[in-house]
Amino acid sequence: MLDIANLHAFYGQSHVLHGVTLQVRPGEIVALLGRNGSGRSTTAKAIMGLVAATGSVRWRGQELMGQKTYEIAQLGLGYVPESRDVFPKLTVAQNLLLGQQTRAKPSRWSLEDMYALFPLLKQRQHTPAGVMSGGEQQMLTLCRTLMGDPDLILIDEPTEGLAPQMVALVGHYLQRLKACGVSVLLIEQKLTIAMAVSDRCAVMGHGRVVFEGTPDQLQHHAAVRKEWLEV
Numbered sequence: 527m528l529d530i531a532n533l534h535a536f537y538g539q540s541h542v543l544h545g546v547t548l549q550v551r552p553g554e555i556v557a558l559l560g561r562n563g564s565g566r567s568t569t570a571k572a573i574m575g576l577v578a579a580t581g582s583v584r585w586r587g588q589e590l591m592g593q594k595t596y597e598i599a600q601l602g603l604g605y606v607p608e609s610r611d612v613f614p615k616l617t618v619a620q621n622l623l624l625g626q627q628t629r630a631k632p633s634r635w636s637l638e639d640m641y642a643l644f645p646l647l648k649q650r651q652h653t654p655a656g657v658m659s660g661g662e663q664q665m666l667t668l669c670r671t672l673m674g675d676p677d678l679i680l681i682d683e684p685t686e687g688l689a690p691q692m693v694a695l696v697g698h699y700l701q702r703l704k705a706c707g708v709s710v711l712l713i714e715q716k717l718t719i720a721m722a723v724s725d726r727c728a729v730m731g732h733g734r735v736v737f738e739g740t741p742d743q744l745q746h747h748a749a750v751r752k753e754w755l756e757v
Contacts, residue, residue: 527552527709528573528678533581535565535572535733542568543579544733550678555700555710557720557741559755560730566713567608569730570680573711574598574605585678604676608683608713610663612670614656618647621655621666625673633675634706640669643699661692668699678709685716697723717755721745729754 528550535543543565550556558566572579575595583590590598599605613621622640626633641648644665650658655666664684671679681700685693693716700723703710714720720727721741729737729744731754737747744750 527554527586528711529582529584530569530573531582531584533569533572533579533583535568535577535579537568537577542577542733543572545581546730546733546735548728548735548738550709550711552709553704553707554726555704555712555724557712557714557724557727558730559714559717559720559727559744561755562715564730564754565733566730567682568733570605570682570711570713573680574603599674599676602675602677604671604674604679606667606671606679606681606684608686610660610667612655612658612663612666615654617652618655618658618666619651621670622647622673625670633673635672635675637673640673643702644669644695661688664688664692665695668696672703672708676708678711679703680711680713682713683715684712685714685719693719 530546530548533543533546546569558569560566568577571577573583575593575598585601585603619637622637646662647665647669650662655663668684684696697719700710712720712724724741727739727741727744728735729750736754737750
């Protein structure tokens with residue numbers, strides 16, 4: 527489905543990714559783990575055409591390198607950045623509607639689906655997004671991306687700064703996506719939720735993938751966790 531090969535990425539003269547190779551298969555959740563600065567967020571940005579990059583990123587056999595971000599999104603990839611970029615003066619409902627795309631096939635998701643997934647959004651549907659809490663804005667950003675009916679979602683640190691109850695809701699959201707056949711590339715620092723929801727884990731260090739395997743394999747690979755994940 528998504529095949530990344532020998533991906534290099536740059537910020538100006540700074541060489542950040544050094545030959546990343548990774549796959550995400552249909553209906554699969556892959557957790558991309560690593561410490562801050564390891565290259566996880568840059569990998570997502572390179573996939574979406576947001577940073578200068580070389581190598582190959584193929585989506586269902588089609589090369590994405592060189593395409594514009596909106597063109598990549600129209601092919602069925604959704605991106606949820608860590609920054610929670612809501613439109614602050616628009617209401618929750620308006621933010622969600624902006625996520626819709628005009629595509630040939632009917633969308634799997636509606637406003638009511640989003641409200642059923644996160645009932646708090648229904649309560650806040652007429653509230654300007656800018657006055658919501660960080661956790662509420664995270665829910666809104668996740669659901670706005672889903673309204674575009676992507677087949678793969680790249681989610682960057684969805685639980686950052688959230689209370690435990692909200693973290694559990696995000697975990698439920700990810701499992702719901704998988705059940706509906708949506709693939710997920712999850713960038714996450716919290717090992718507990720990443721290991722609980724993912725089918726496979728890839729650990730990054732110094733701009734490279736240094737480990738790839740199942741959550742159970744990572745759990746039993748103490749050396750990898752100690753060197754690349756644990757503080």
